[in-house]
Amino acid sequence: MLSSIPFDVEVKSVVFAMNGEGAPGPDGFGGCFYQHFWDVVHIDVCNSVRQFFTQGWLLPNLNSNKVILIPKFHGADSIEDFRPIALDNFHFKIITKVIVDRLALVAPNIVSSQQRCFIKEKQILDCLCSTTEVINILGHKTCGGNMAIKINI
Known part of the structure; x- marks a missing residue:
């Protein structure tokens, strides 16, 4: 069940369940792009997600991230004065969320209640x-x- 090929409806539910207003990834596309233009991009997105589940590898740069340092206040000059923010590729987040949602169904059965x-x-x-x-x-x-x-x- 964890590694089965996801149907389009599962991928769509993941895309629309995630925060569309988050920071865009290194490719410049955030969740709101995927949600707003779903009727245009859904075939390519679903095929890409299925490609990962069938072949077990990611397209080049799909898991690339950028770490940006945001100053906490004006005049910041040392590393402690900055807040790091990771810009993850939203497409990679889709694949991760599909797996996480599936694990959430299994975890209560394999993790002790004392954990x-x-x-x-x-x-x-x-x-x-x-x-x-x-x-x-x-x-x-x-x-x-x-x-x-x-x-x-």
């Missing part, structure tokens, strides 16, 4: 908050003392 990431509405930051609370109460002596063990973080 705090990869499951919808759970965040790994929840563990950090719990850990911080536990560390804050370590100084309170109970039953002869307390101990914290860091395992696989």
Whole structure:
């Protein structure tokens, strides 16, 4: 199911579910272009997505990105004064989103319910908050003392 060839309707639903107002990719085309001109470009877009799923490789430069540094304030002169923004190719985002949507259907069955990431509405930051609370109460002596063990973080 994860690697099956997507139908046009699946590709279209992915295109229209994504943010059309995001920054355009290195090719200059953003989501709003694909959404607005879907009736013109849909055959080429769907064929390109299917090409990836049938042949297992990407067209040259399809996964090319540009990182642009946006100054946080006027007169920025050191790297800390800039905010990086990645301009990803929207076409590549379509392929990625098809795979992500499919994984979202499978993930709850293969990831333990005790995991705090990869499951919808759970965040790994929840563990950090719990850990911080536990560390804050370590100084309170109970039953002869307390101990914290860091395992696989």
